[in-house]
Amino acid sequence: MDLHQIDQFAKGIIVEAGRRIRESFTYDMVVETKSDANDLVTNIDRETETFFIEKIKQFNSQHKVLGEEGMGEEIDSLEGPVWIIDPIDGTMNFVKQHRHFMISIGFFIDGVGKLGYIFDVMREDLFSAIEGEGAWYNDTPLRKLKPITIEEAVVGINASWVIPNKKVNHEKIIELVRKVRGTRSYGSAAMEIAFVVSGKLDAYISMRLSPWDIAGGTIIAKEVGAIATNLSGSDSNLLLNDTFIIANPSIHQLILDNYIEVK
Amino acid sequence: MDLHQIDQFAKGIIVEAGRRIRESFTYDMVVETKSDANDLVTNIDRETETFFIEKIKQFNSQHKVLGEEGMGEEIDSLEGPVWIIDPIDGTMNFVKQHRHFMISIGFFIDGVGKLGYIFDVMREDLFSAIEGEGAWYNDTPLRKLKPITIEEAVVGINASWVIPNKKVNHEKIIELVRKVRGTRSYGSAAMEIAFVVSGKLDAYISMRLSPWDIAGGTIIAKEVGAIATNLSGSDSNLLLNDTFIIANPSIHQLILDNYIEVK
Structure with missing residues (x-):
């Protein structure tokens, strides 16, 4: 082909x-x-x-x-x-x-x-x-993403996931919001993924996305070194709804380890 | 002049x-x-x-x-x-x-x-x-803003104000996040104000803005019927930092009455 x-x-x-x-x-x-x-x-x-x-x-x-x-x-x-x-x-x-x-x-x-x-x-x-x-x-x-620290990171996350919710321990998310330089929310997963692969955001996190929200983006992610997984750290399921994180490689695991506690 | x-x-x-x-x-x-x-x-x-x-x-x-x-x-x-x-x-x-x-x-x-x-x-x-x-x-x-309900509203608010903070009771803000259709955060007060006056957002709330963040926007607000005040409902002080809300007139007072509790 x-x-x-x-x-x-x-x-x-x-x-x-x-x-x-x-x-x-x-x-x-x-x-x-x-x-x-x-x-x-x-x-x-x-x-x-x-x-x-x-x-x-x-x-x-x-x-x-x-x-x-x-x-x-x-x-x-x-x-x-x-x-x-x-x-x-x-x-x-x-x-x-x-x-x-x-x-x-x-x-x-x-x-x-x-x-x-x-x-x-x-x-x-x-x-x-x-x-x-x-x-x-x-x-x-697009260039490979440069390493950054968590304190320098600007993270895409909607307020829905910062308040008590059924998907993750929001107390840990609050710690993340306090740790990073800033947060943004644009109301389009694909836009936030596009911002991560081009270095305009350093991570984007959502607790509920569908395959079509992320399919295009995860392929672009690989080419710039961004890491896209579900919140358990596994590859996203492309046939079902799933949790999602895409991040600069220097903070992907750090966010999962320290700030994400899936319920 | x-x-x-x-x-x-x-x-x-x-x-x-x-x-x-x-x-x-x-x-x-x-x-x-x-x-x-x-x-x-x-x-x-x-x-x-x-x-x-x-x-x-x-x-x-x-x-x-x-x-x-x-x-x-x-x-x-x-x-x-x-x-x-x-x-x-x-x-x-x-x-x-x-x-x-x-x-x-x-x-x-x-x-x-x-x-x-x-x-x-x-x-x-x-x-x-x-x-x-x-x-x-x-x-x-720009047209005068049309009335909307709080359930239909899309509100600009940063995650920093949805978590425990020194400015407002965040539990009330959580209720607001749950009530509205969605939230956004763009990282520029003037951009969010511009979105409210043109009906792209229905409200924007911040707990700490300076005169230059809002001066231009409040003048545009008046002409489209948007209401801009501090979170006590008074005119913003244009010589000092202050809290801030700009909203569609049909939800401005409703948000202040039900979802804002200044500390």
Whole structure:
């Protein structure tokens, strides 16, 4: 399989999907409620996923597609070539802010990440990677992350996980918030992952993410030396929801050892 | 005093300062430590403040200037025409992310806000207002904020205020985090204020801000109906550090009454 050919194809449909989404702001958006009020989904979200699936099936009908909106197949294994797609990561930002939402795509062969993409739709900024060949911010190669101390770190973490919750001991998270230089929260996992791989954040932690939130990002992470795991330190499960941390390699284990106590 | 003339002058120097800052990224930055590691200051920060002061004094030598970097006068009263300037709000973002930092400027006469500006330097996006005449996002008028419920609100608040702290009862803040639709934190007060006045956030709360963090924003706030006060509900003191909330008018008092307990 020619990865460079697939990479060119992927970039083409991502840029095209981004253009369609930006144009869609001229139309009214139909916003529906998915599982809860925090999980807005729009017609544009679903249309974009359908667009990706149609293009991929035209490209190669053997490729499977796992997508957030469930317009693709039911997938219970990562055997063969599999695309994992989030057409719009950060739906609330999309609806309310018209910015800070990402297209996130990972391409896997037999469960091994080959190509990763995070596209900031409004900025038209593409973070991408090819396994073993490196990562790029648009046409500029991304450098390996430089070592930092925990005291210098700026960490992406939402306030939901700093208060008492069912997933982790929040007292340890409070210690982390006190230790680091600062925290941020942008409301898009893919955006925060893109910030970590490009050194704009030093870690991003979430207690509940889905495969499509992280699939593209974990492939980019490897190429810059960022470490992405679940909060037990294992590889994230790409078929189920899981906890998640991506961090500069000099603080990944340190955060897990000292500040994360999974319930 | 012709406010429109001063407005044109202010926009001109803001755009020019932004251009100088963007160009400065081609040079190495000297980063020093101010009062603590959270408070980075760069040579560009100071150069930009000096640029503003020189331009303002050329424009009218009677105007006083209060600036974050202390390159202006010592000011103990807001009598007469006073500019309150933050050359770079979000210094850590500036250094680490090369985005998400703002120029924030307010122009006051005898303590009354007349002209307000928040400029996103990298996006070249200007939020501005003229007292009594309205507010703009670049050339587009900003609309009055529409009513929302607390459950629909997205609130800017940093994790530092969600954990035990000296300023407010954090247990009440935890209730707020649980009540609202979501929280965000961008690391620039002026950016979060700009998001509130344009409906991208519904409130922004901080327990410690300086006059230059809020001066420009509070003037824009009035024109769109956003309410900006300290956490006791009084007008913010523009000569001292103070607590701060800016919110959609339908939730400002509700947040103060139910979720804020100043220590």
